[in-house]
């Protein structure tokens with residue numbers, strides 16, 4: 619099979635397209651139709667990465683493909699499946715390859731009507747955005763409650779969150795560091811665009827003006843703190859990421875005086891029933907929302923290294939699909 623392999627030597631990590639024997643061992647053998655680029659993939663190619671747990675490693679934290687062989691009998695040859703989560707592309711060879719040997723617990727049968735390409739455009743980022751929207755809804759956040767903030771707006775999770783929220787009827791405010799992608803963000807459904815530092819006011823007070831009925835945040839750090847102090851009474855933020863930092867320094871006041879909720883979103887160890895339910899919601903939305911508008915471009919295995927470099931430099935908007 620052909621694959622994009624990460625190696626590291628003398629503190630330098632490299633990505634190379636290599637030819638490897640077909641994977642063998644426990645697991646479901648899949649012919650990969652698509653994979654996609656995610657922030658975690660960029661973390662895996664950093665020298666000394668703590669996300670990547672072995673080297674050499676075939677990268678790619680998700681994949682979509684056709685089952686060729688399943689020794690467990692749970693999946694039928696020819697079935698379209700989505701592989702994501704677990705240790706795919708971090709401790710176990712991942713989706714930047716023509717073949718993938720997947721742990722069955724990381725596989726979801728693609729819902730009827732969702733194409734392989736649509737599933738790949740979503741990938742882990744789109745799944746996370748939909749799981750975040752679901753969390754807001756489960757906490758009672760409705761379209762007429764007020765503005766929903768989306769941070770990291772031009773990224774994979776952020777751009778999907780904007781499109782999904784707008785599609786569901788919410789008024790979306792997009793926070794971005796980009797000055798070039800405002801038209802595109804409006805096209806996705808953002809009603810208003812603000813800068814990364816415009817999330818809250820009253821910096822000298824414990825709490826800011828109540829502004830957001832809800833928020834989908836993949837940025838973390840100080841950004842999440844600013845969201846918490848500017849959520850409206852009873853507001854909710856779904857937090858999935860850490861692009862601005864993993865530390866969260868905040869106060870209890872938003873929780874004990876405004877009854878706000880901070881909900882964690884995890885795509886890695888999400889239970890099978892949740893995975894399936896979120897993919898079914900994405901399939902439902904795919905009937906009326908064109909996922910192609912969320913695609914930055916499609917690359918072959920030979921284009922993965924350059925595309926990951928772009929992602930790390932912040933010059934990608936939306937999703938990069940990999941077609942091995």
Ligand SMILES: NC(=O)c1ccc[n+]([C@@H]2O[C@H](COP(=O)([O-])OP(=O)(O)OC[C@H]3O[C@@H](n4cnc5c(N)ncnc54)[C@H](OP(=O)(O)O)[C@@H]3O)[C@@H](O)[C@H]2O)c1
Nearest residue numbers: 657770771772773774775794795836859860861862884885
């Ligand atoms: N919990 C989970 O299971 C899960 C699943 C998927 C992703 N994630 C996490 O979610 C985060 C986003 O993933 P992604 O795939 O959407 O990444 P991405 O495509 O690289 O997007 C990240 C976006 O964050 C913004 N950003 C970048 N650096 C920033 C900084 N220093 N301060 C503030 N904003 C910054 C940029 O948007 P603007 O230029 O528009 O501001 C960028 O496009 C990552 O931390 C990832 O690990 C977690």
